[in-house]
Amino acid sequence: MNWSSTIRGAWNNVCKRAGIQRLTLHCSRHGFATSMLHMGMDVKTVAEMGGWKNAATVLRTYAHAVKDKTITDALFDTPATRGAINGSATVRTERKKRNDCSPSLGGVSRRGHTTAAGTGAREIFGLDPGLADPRKEQPMFTVSLITAPANANLESALLDGLSRSWDGGTPRWLNPGIAGEFDIGTMPTDVDQVWSDLQTIGIDMAIQPGTGRRKSILLADMDSTMIGQECVDELADMAGVGPRVAAITARAMNGELNFHEALVERVGLLAGLRESVVAEVLDRRITLTPGGRELVATMRANGGHAALVSGGFTAFTGAVAERLGFDTHRANTLLSEAGVLTGHVALPVLGREAKVEALREIAAGLGRTPEDAIAVGDGANDLGMLQLAGTGVALHAKPVVAAQAKIRINHGDLSALLYLQGYRAAEFVGG
Secondary structure, eight states, rough: HOOOOOOOHHHHHHHHHTTTTTOOOOHHHHHHHHHHHHHOOOOOHHHHHHTTSSHHHHHHHHHHHHTTHHHHTSSSGGGGGGOOHHHHHHHHHHHHHTTOOOOOTTTTTTTTOBBOOOOHHHTTTTOOTTSSOHHHHHEEEEEEEEEOTEEETOOOOHHHHHHTTTTTOOOOOETTTEEEEEEESSSOOTHHHHHHHHTTEEEEEEEEEESSSSSSSEEEIIIIIIBOHHHHHHHHHHHHHHHHHHHHHHHHHTTTTTTHHHHHHHHTTTTTTOOOOOOOHHHHOOOOTHHHHHHHHHHHHHHHHEEEEEEEEHHHHHHHHHHHOOOOEEEEEEEEEEEEEEEEOOOOOOOOOHHHHHHHHHHHHOOOOOGGGEEEEEEEHHHHHHSSSSSEEEEEEOOOHHHHHEEEEESOOHHHHHHTTTTGGOOOOOO
16 A cells, blocks of 8 residues: 555545644644554654644654644544534634634544544544554553662652653652653664663663553462472571582572473471571561562452462462462462471472462453453573563563563562552552
8 A cells, every 4th residue: 555645635634624724733743643653654744734844843743742632532523522613603613713723633622622524533533444453553652761669769760761762651750759650652773772771870761562461360479489499498597408408599590400300409408407496587587578568468359360370389378478468379388297208299289380280260250351450570490481471570580581571660569560550559459
């Protein structure tokens, strides 16, 4: 299809119906840029047809236009914009009263006045009704900037400046100094460089599709995610084999060792340890990651389901799930006899694939899909569920995980998962 001739003719049709000779007002140029770009025309052609100096000017005009709902809604056939420009006396009179010679797109004028009822926006532009809705082809994105609550070093100048640099919308504070966000129309080309620069000052950045950010399922790893420790390492320390087990854990979590084999080897070194040591470790050594209570409580208060899924042990997940308010928990089972650990774990081992399957099962049981979930973890055995979930977050993750995860939180705590979903701090529910 020759987009240039098709769009030029369609726009001229709008002008004719509106009873104007040419487009000269700023609002008309907004409408022109918005419609042309949405319909697939390249920026250079739009600049030439609309009389702009260069492509950058077109993009700035477009960025301004898409913030005006009356303009963007009017470009498409929606219930709110069923009117059509037909050059009626009513339309011309309204324009004359306002000294406004701009056309009313899709039944909504520059100031929101509805024109006479008629056909939809696609017919106004003379476009093939079979064309796909351009809004689905041009998704908006939301940029989130988050820092550690203890630092609170996110400044307005940085948030505003980045938004302007990327032709974004008006920034929104979710928690002043800690988390803010803004919308953009297209993915920037310098994302990786900006992300790296922000990391040097302790600020995390994530870019996600602007719609569907709020999730109804939370799937969380436990060790080094919802809690600050690796439970098997703590047990090993009590058994006198701490350094040896910790070294195996580090390699397994970075994907250097087979998880199943590594777990079996580590549990084998715990043989002979009193089972009561588990309670001692829980009481004296296990700490909850900041933001965890608020994450679970807020998602559940908003109709969400929270599941703790760990490659660790049920002796720990049961207690941690209760403390944090999780709905369910899954993990491996340490075997014991006469109050002493045997050095074996019940089979099958819950590893990477089991976490993926847990996400599928939990979502299906709730009548939802993995796309409805936000998952968080730090180890190689979490990668599968992070990649399957609608939003996968690598929290203070091992290098191999950070390298493959789309969203990385290296500085913020678990409350970052709420900010990523667009929750304001005022909406948090206390744990």
